[in-house]
Amino acid sequence: MTHKLKYFAFILLLLFSMAIYAQTKVETLAELVPYLSQDNANVVLKEGTYTITVNNIKNGTFKFHTTIDNHEALVLLLFSGNNSVYDFTGVTVNVETEVLTAFKEYNEFYELQVVGNNNVIKNLTLVDVGSVYDHPTRRACNVVMDGAGNRIEGLHLSTKGSYPYGYGETFGKGGNNVINHFKHSAFLIRGYKNHAKNCTIIHRSYGHAMFMQAADEPLIEGCYIEGTMRSTDDMLAETGTGSDGDKAGFMTYFGYKLPAGYMMSLGEGGIRAYNGGETIIDGVVYNRGTSNPTIINCTVKNMRAGVTLTHATGKKYVSGTATIGCERGFCIGTGDIVDSYADTQYGPALGVDYVNDSGTNADITLLPYEGKSYNGSGHAAIIIGSDHKITLRSAVPNPDQNLKIQVGGDNRTIGLLKRDENYPASHIKLNNLTEYPVVLDENSNNTTGVSAGKVSDDGQNNHLFYKAMH
Incomplete structure (x- = not known):
């Protein structure tokens, strides 16, 4: 090839590349x-505020469908292409909550779904506008990520519209409910190597804020999630008002009347992984659990659980993450929690779900909080199972001595008050650098380490030594 031909070929390649990546500006959502x-x-998309109404869907402007494993969803914005970038800087999309109830023929309702690969969606503000009591026909989710290698970045999401709302899990969370539920979650990650980055979720709905199903190697990075709390005292004050809770006599799905003295999130999990689900990648449907999740530099506030990865498999890694004012902070089963933070105002900073869970390696700093403690469980941390290595550090100058670090035995939460609490804990290495007291239950054995809080030991072969900080 001559020098001129090489130069011509280079120019053609350059022009072709510029054509691929040339930015297209559109004026309206319909044009997008x-x-x-x-x-x-x-x-x-041109900066501004756009609104999606029931009529917009009925006329077909925003009416897409996806079917995965016989579950048909109505989708408002369906991203099905590949290798594309969508910039929503300065854009707010309002979705009227009336749309949740208007299309009864669909089991699922999604506001935004990605099924293509290697796409970037950035800086969208997506807002549910209407009543917190408007609810889907069955269930809804604002954002769903399928496909592979996608990134949603800078999303600001305000979720609203579920039933019942205002009681947390009091009357059920799926399956056997005292009151029939119509859930509305915020952000579902599925697929392969999908990435949620620097997203904000303001969650005012009964459902999960950010959760994973059928996701392999999902990455959640720099996200802020905020729910809202309500005391069981406040719920019980509805007695005699004719509210939904009052009509149910505040008989919970746990099998007993709602107790006073607890604080409950009106949502569900902040960041949660499931061991089942379906996803679609390149047109192929996969039925599987969640594996190899990574959570980095996130904050979860006022949710039922901060970060729960128990049901995921493979490598589980949490770093630089804080849970604030949650019913429970961290619970991952097996895996690493590094340089992370939690308070104990409304529940324990750390928990373990099952006695067969082993291998939690956690380094958590316990944070101070303002105002009254409403920790009905009475725990700063709950450790059951085996072979955990736990370091608890302290940023609390005068920790509440009524809250204990429980090793074995009592795993009691609001949903377990009437169960036999006799859980074993064995071969735990605990470095309690806080002044919260430690209780080694009679079902604990071979616990080693040091504690800056006083130690009560009813177990066997434990060697946890009290070492005062002052």
Whole structure:
């Protein structure tokens, strides 16, 4: 090839590359829709506020469908192309909550779903506008990620609309419910190597904030999640008002009347992994659990559980993450919690779900909090199972001595008050660098380490030594 031909070929390649990555600006949401199915698109939506109503869906402007494993979903914005970038900087999309109840023929309702690969969706503000009591026909989720290698970045999501709302898990969370539930979650990650980065979720709905199903190597990074709390005292004050809780006599799905003295989130999990689910990648449906999740530099506030990865498999890694004002902070089963933080105002900073869970390696700093403690469980941490290595550090100057670090035995939470609490804990290495007291239950054995809080030992062969900080 001559020098001129090489130069011409280079120019053609350059022009072709520029054509692929040339940015297209669109003026309206309707104008954006055709680009959602294209490959190699690079689209910017004009700054402004846009609203999606029931009529917009009925006329077909925002009415897509996906079916995975016989579950058909109505989707407002379906990103099915590959290798595309969508820039929503300065854009707010309002979705009227009336749409949740208007389409009864669909089991699922998604506001945004990604089924293509290697797409970037950035800086969208997505807001549910209407009543917290507007609810889906069955269930809804604002954002669902399928496909592979996708990234949603800078999303600001305000979730609203579920039933019943205002009671947390009091009347059920699926299956056997005292009151029939219509859940609405915020952000579901499925697929392969999908990434949620620097997203904010303001969660005012009964459902999970950010959760994973059928996800392999999901990455959640730099995200802020905020729910809201309500005391069981406040719920019980509805007695005689004719509210949903009052009509149920506040008889919980646990099998007994709601107790006073607890604080409950009105949502569910902040960041949660499931051991089942379906996803679609390149047109192929996979039925599987969640594996190899990574959580980095996130904050979860006022949710039922901060970070729960118990049901995931493979390598589980949490770093630089804080749980604040949650019913429970961290619980991962097996895996690593590094340089992370939690308070104990409304529940324990750390928990373990099952006696066969082993291999939690955790380094958590316990944080101070403002206002009254409403920790009905009475625990700063609960450790059952085996072969855990736990380091608890302290940023609390005068820790509440009524809260204990429980090793074995009592795993009691609001949902376990009437069960036999006799859980074993064995071969635990505990470095309690806080002044919270430690209780080694009679079902604990071979616990080793040091504690800056006083130690009560009813177990066998434990060697946890009290070493005062002052």
